Amino acid sequence: MxxxxxxxxxxxxxxxxxxxxxxxxxxxxxxxxxxxxxxxxxxxxxxxxxxxxxxxxxxxxxxxxxxxxxxxxxxxxxxxxxxxxxxxxxxxxxxxxxxxxxxxxxxxxxxLLQPRDEGARAALSIISASRARIDVHRTANRNALSALLRTYDLGMDARKPLSVRQIKQVSRWREHEADTIDQKFARDEAKFLATSIMAGDQMLKENSRAMSELDEQLAPELQQVFGLGPVTTAWILMVYSHHGRVHSEAAFAALAGVAPLQASSGNHERHRLNRHGDRQLNKALDVVARTRMGHDEATKRYVEKRTADGLSPKEIKRIFKRYIARSIYRQLQVIMA
Incomplete structure (x- = not known):
């Protein structure tokens, strides 16, 4: 039918x-x-x-x-x-x-292609989309609050990005008798924006908690991988979907856009980053790579060694992301089998 x-x-x-x-x-x-x-x-x-x-x-x-x-x-x-x-x-x-x-x-x-699994994976997709919307609105409110405090003199130094302490302070503002009419409305708007930002922060915390629980349900212990958190783990699980969808670690690397592409010319032989594939999965691997390159001692030594070999930072990260894709795929094969 x-x-x-x-x-x-x-x-x-x-x-x-x-x-x-x-x-x-x-x-x-x-x-x-x-x-x-x-x-x-x-x-x-x-x-x-x-x-x-x-x-x-x-x-x-x-x-x-x-x-x-x-x-x-x-x-x-x-x-x-x-x-x-x-x-x-x-x-x-x-x-x-x-x-x-x-x-x-x-x-x-x-x-034949089977429908994607429902349940926890579908819930993960829903709260991931929700997180993206919350983050967009929170960022827009932060930018609007910064612009407002830089335009009107409301007694707040906004030359630098606003800190959490400053936003909390603005959310507790009260009316000032000395305010002009434009300052009065600007203060009210600033208080509303600050309150919205704090509400967004709380919603993101609850979102991360829910993501972490679903991640653990779908792929126990995957969040223990150095550099992975609730959000990046969720991105990986949504793309991987279920055991059997991706037939090999090479296919997983290609799906992530980290399979190397030839960029050789004449006597110069090299590879470059792949601009294709699922960009959300690619972003997750990029976060893991940057986290390890900045905080993991073994990875730092590897970066130093490849730098001494004459590789650029982009080339080193390209190679490292391919290694991370292989490692995570093998873990997923064991965890979700």
Whole structure:
């Protein structure tokens, strides 16, 4: 069965695997009654094992994925058709659903893409996105507060970045009788911004605590790796997803964008950083590399040795990030097997 999904309706096409003919095609609304009608329709029009191909199993597709899984209908990811394959065939919901179903016929079902695991991993993705939003708003409030204190004379030295102590002090401000009307409103706004910043700080602490608990649930002891914290561990686990998704440590390095690329010319032989791959995973490895290069004695000695060999700081970090990717992948293979 192929499913073409939209915000309001989903279109379903059932293909007979013996003949390749389309047995039935129907559109149902995306609602609880619509899902119930969908499941009943599928049961009436199928015999034996049924497998559903959906283009993506998140967002619009998440509801039907859960409903079908609960009724023992296997759900797999269907890759969207290439544009050149659609040439001369047109496009409609019925065509797209039928194409999704037909795409499974020549394939080994054991090698099809399975939906990502739910539960703790999905929760980790949610709070990671939440953390990014909180951090953006907190940074915007800090910048606005700094600009306000530099524009109006409110008795606070804001020539340097504001400290935590200064922000707390601003949040406790009261009205000053000597303030002009513009200073009065500026003081009120500064107090509001400072209070928002402190609330953001508290929310980030709670977020980190929740992340740490989920990290430990998914990959026990991974946070013990030197340089990894709750946030960087979460980034790695979200990309790694589950055991079997990444088939080798070389593939993991390529996914992280730390697999070296040739940049040789003439007699000069060298490699350069890879600008591709998952940037969040790359950022996590970069944080680990910088932390170890700044605070780990064994790593400092390694940096000194490679510097004496004539390598630049960028080249040393490139090599070191590749080593970190290999080390973390092997740990994930053991922890999440």
């Amino acid at each position: 192929g499913i073409d999904t939209h915000a309001r309706t989903h279109t379903y096409a059932i293909i007979n695997t013996h003949t390749g003919s389309r047995e039935a095609c129907q559109t149902f609304p995306v609602s609880t009654p619509g899902m119930n009608r969908t499941v009943a329709w599928i049961q009436r029009n199928t015999q034996g094992q049924c497998i559903a191909a959906v283009e993506g199993t998140r967002s619009y597709w998440a509801t039907i994925t859960h409903a079908l899984t609960e009724h023992q209908v296997a759900v797999v990811e269907a890759k969207p058709p290439r544009r050149k394959d659609q040439a001369g065939r047109g496009k409609s919901d019925t065509i797209d659903a039928t194409t999704a179903a037909m795409s499974l016929l020549p394939k080994d079902i054991t090698k």
